[in-house]
Amino acid sequence: MDARTARRLLDRERRDAAQRLADLEASFTDIVESATDSNVDDEHDPEGATIAAERQQLGALAEQARSQVAAVDAALVRVTAGTFGVCERCGRPIGDERLEARPTATWCIDCARRTEQRARG
Numbered sequence: 846m847d848a849r850t851a852r853r854l855l856d857r858e859r860r861d862a863a864q865r866l867a868d869l870e871a872s873f874t875d876i877v878e879s880a881t882d883s884n885v886d887d888e889h890d891p892e893g894a895t896i897a898a899e900r901q902q903l904g905a906l907a908e909q910a911r912s913q914v915a916a917v918d919a920a921l922v923r924v925t926a927g928t929f930g931v932c933e934r935c936g937r938p939i940g941d942e943r944l945e946a947r948p949t950a951t952w953c954i955d956c957a958r959r960t961e962q963r964a965r966g
């Protein structure tokens with residue numbers, strides 16, 4: 846895959862992740878604000894527990910979005926270095942189809958599959 850295509854895919858990926866993060870942060874603020882409005886701050890209160898769980902879930906999703914942005918930035922560094930699209934494990938090229946679906950992939954499909962199989966035992 847050429848650097849131009851890679852950058853285009855990565856730009857889109859970064860925009861999507863940044864948008865997701867912004868949405869999550871807005872939801873987070875909503876929850877915090879509505880909690881303040883109803884004066885729910887006791888986690889033993891059933892509603893308070895629900896809010897705490899929601900906040901925790903949003904926090905986890907926001908963390909995922911943040912690491913996706915970081916993964917895109919790392920991939921952009923690889924584009925500049927000329928190592929984008931090369932499997933970090935076996936050194937073979939990662940297929941264009943895989944990069945189009947997942948531009949932040951650092952392993953080729955074979956290595957990714959082999960590791961999944963190992964993880965499953």
Ligand SMILES: [Zn+2]
Nearest residue numbers: 932935953956
């Ligand atoms: Zn590989």
